[in-house]
Amino acid sequence: MVVEPERAKDVGLSRLLLLANLRHLKRHPWIVALAVIGIALGVGMSTGIDLAIASSRRAFAESVAGVAGRATHQIVAGPSGIPDAEYLRIRRELSPLATAPVVACDVSLPSRPGRILQLTGVDPLSEQPFRPYVGGVGSSGGSGGAGSAVMRLMGTPDGVALLRATADELGLELGSELAIRIGTRTRPLRVVALLDAGEAMARRALADVAVVDISTAQEILERVGRIDRIDVIAPEDDRRLAALALPAGAELVPAGARTAALEQMTRAFHLNLTALSLLALVVGMFLIYNTMSFLVVQRRELIGHLRLAGATRGQVAGAIIGEAAVLGAIGTAIGVIAGIGAAQVLVAGITRTVSDLYFVVAVRDVAVPIGHLALNAALGMGATLIAAGIPVWEATRTRPAAAVGRSTIESKTLRLAPWLAASGVAAIALAGVAIACSGRSIIVGFAALAVLILGYAALMPMLVALGAWTIRPLLGWLGGPIAAMAARSVVATLSRTGVAVAALVIASAASLGVGTMVGSFRASLIEWLDATLRSDVYVSPPRAVPARFGEVPLPDGLVERLAAAPGVRAMVTKRDAHPSTPEGRIDLVAFDVSDEFHGSFRFLSGTPKSAWPAFRGGEAVLVTEPYAFHHQARVGGSVWMRTDRGDHDFAIVGVIKDYSNDRGTVFISRAAYDRWWDDRGFSAASFLAAEGTTPEQLMSSLRAAAGSDELAMSSNASLRRDSLIVFDRTFAITGVIRILAGAVAFLGILGALLSLALERAREIGLMRMHGCTPGQVAALIGGQAAITGLFAGVLSIPLGIALSEVLALVINRRSFGWTFAISVDPWLCLQAVALALAASLLAAIHPARRLASTPPAAVLRRE
């Protein structure tokens, strides 16, 4: 007090605050642990999913970039390919700009089911400016160095070069045979060179690439005379490139366009995953809020004393925020580390789905970019500080003189409840308006979803109070004074229970909403599959995954052989193509579909009666619902496509239901396709069995007709089953997220009950002194938990259904372009109630036992 009295006082107070905080935290390890776990789970989830998505995207971008090399532009062929002679012309016209021809296709390895290699046919002598690691076929192990390795690649009709690491992985060495499956046929290749890629990126990019000479590629892919694309290195706005006459059906795109186009495909999928991961973080915020308010409420008295001793609001706020920051930092650190671990597991599921639905991607290692970690850590810390903000506000508003008790807080909470509820109603209304006005934005859709959830959560204190008040007489009549007390104590401890109920409601509603959405989607899918799958047997080239680009057609003549097989009553052929349009490449399917299959197309708009004749006439196309959504297309509009006969507008005569492709598909009649494109290939065919022929008989008859061509054959039933397996696998991750969100909510209710139990120790002690048995105490706590859980469960149902509707009509539509009707499963609703009840009762066990077993005298003495 002699020197710098103010400063001395500050230091003393700060230390006092710190000591008080530490002592407090030590006394409530459970609460602290819950807060840390809550944040850790939330951060872990978001980090894990973020890293898994980032890794899958990076792997994909690298493989595309690795294959594109230093090309600045690509001339990408239409469905019919670019003739060799056109390459020659383009090379001459663009000279001295560097050009490189590429023929590429995904192939599988019979010896390694599931392993996909990208067979890339190049002219090694044109490769140097583009992919030096391909041209610089490194130390080959053989004599003669790089040059002779290139010469061996060019001079061996079945020669292939692999990255040395890939060869090691596949157990191959120079001279080994590598069998690859292309379409229906297996071809042996011989390893004639091993690549040593210097840069890590090139190494990763090449890990799944099998380099062959372009002549080899053309021959084994049966694309003699055709090139898939021409890579070009040209300066920005090069005049020669701009003036170049493109081959029929081809388009000129910047090198990054393909990555961007494919990224676009998965964007909605990734966005949905991210949103789900953020849900876990939001629930984690409840835990922090819970913990911090508990700690604040517990110390109101202490804080009051400190304020009297001269501590400023800032000091008190700083101390509490500091406390929250420490907890948040620990939780965040654990979460980030756990997230890195989780990513290793999640990435497999995510890439599997991407490969199932979009394109082949193989992730070798999970990337851990510091930026992503920092972002997720910031998210965790931000969530912590926001969640801690309300209690801090509450603590600093306390007037020093007023040593306010619980009752004041609770009455204040009760008073606040209607206001909170009103703001909740406003938030829900806002969410509705946002959805109505945001058009096609997925992000706004999710934001509205979050606002809807928060708004609903804000209703909870009011609804809980009303509910408890309503059922108290009933409970009193049913279960006697203890039951009535339990109901009353729910209201009396609204500041705790309101939040816990909100957390539980959100978790339970999320579970119900996602479950209902997935269930409804599945039901719609089954209905659609039943309507669409009319054939008995489906035939395509065997492939482990859907090939997006560079699809291998069925060999020439095979379709005719199959059509003539005994037991075939009718055949439908299908050709997948990707012509370019002003909006990029689209998925075009050419069908030759006879009248009896018309029923498998379900028209959402347009009439079959007028649509089919126009479709068969060849100037009209059908589009799927997702196509119509993404391209804002409708009956009466048109699809502009680049054909081998020039650019042409095709009228849209129908929008049909489809769940097979979330980017949308355009259907054209085969006759029209043959008129507009030179491609004569078939991608797949399906067959109806003749009278008296079983699907099994038909399959063996087709197999016999196919001869040495291997075919993937599915019966109607197995195709249906496989589709559902892919569906279930796709949504498996939502199941994991639901479980985790539920776990976080469970921890929330556990924390709330635990803190309540501690807060009410004195009250319980008094009850015990007045003759309450430990059983009655346990019943009181359990009853309160049961009421909380029941309320949460029941209240989660409306929110859950609302969520499923928003997910179906807003999120799914905006993400994938399709819609489906929500059908509420009463069983799922019941499950939600049971789960909430079980979670709360389970969470009550520990606090109830603890309070019931503590001798009343000890409780009172400690107080």
Place this chain on the structure above:
Amino acid sequence: MTMGRILIIAGVAVLAVAAWMWTVRTPVAPAPAASVAAALSGPAEAGFARASDPREFRFPADHGPHPEFRSEWWYYTGVVSSPDGRRFGYQLTFFRVAITADAPARASAWAAHDLYFAHFAISDIAGGKFHSHAVIARGALGLSGAAADPYRVWIDRWSADGWSPTRLRADADGVAIDLALAPGKPVVLEGDHGLSRKSADNASYYYSLTRMPTSGRITVGGASYDVSGSSWMDREWSTSALAPDQVGWDWFSLQLDDGREVMLYRIRRGDGSVDPFSSGTLIAVDGSTSVIAMSEAEIIATGRWKSPRSGATYPSGWRLVAPSAGLDLEVRPLLADQELDVGFRYWEGAVEVRSGGRPAGHGYVELTGYDQPL
């Protein structure tokens, strides 16, 4: 001359492919070291025809490719000048090398039996600059190739077209030639009626056009010059390779002002000695030839030049003495730095010839095996 070109074909062909891959990636790194034996193990000799006995040359068929032999080249060099006296040296060389001896019939038009590569250099004497470039392409799909009648050798836009005259065209990075070469003197069959022995077991078929009146345009540094002068063309094909102890060569093709030409080469061995298969030819004004006995000829280096790129030291300036032919010539590079840096490094440059202190002619010199042993 024989030996030099054989060595280039044999050693460089495969290396050129490798080096081509290397240049852009690591511009300052030395070309990959590879022994001749290793380089030649690309396509094995088995399955190719060999040059072992003198043959009857048939023209124009022999101007075209000989796919039954492993390697082959069309080699043009010349010294030209503009009307105001600005001098240039140029080199345009096409090489063919077989990828494989057995060429099964294949469906793809990309399937190639040969690959072609070419070196193009301009020595801008007044500008003090040397430009060198290379291209490579497979001999398929019209990307590159050679034909006898009408005569044509080409890789993309670099080409030699027609026989009388032959039009040479090449361009890269702002330097270009567009020259017309008349045949000039009759074809000279080198060595033993066109069979040129380079070691005990190895030989090639070899003919030359030693003085081809040349005119046309050269573009350098954004300016075009009308030029005239004379060129030298070598044609050679073979399958076999160098002996292991042969490390490099010094080769001279000189056009003397008195109307005679001199072709002279010296093969260097690993121990520093001169290989006895070194040889020379003197072409008289009327085109008749006589052998220059290397046992009595002397080639004395009078200067040295160190390459800033490779660090290799080349001889730079010589005195050539061949008493039986009555030759005592001073040979001086028109530019010190005429080292081709096209992956594989060698020195090939325009020279002037003096005799008794007076200008006596000009020509080209090729120096190999100084950067690294072949």
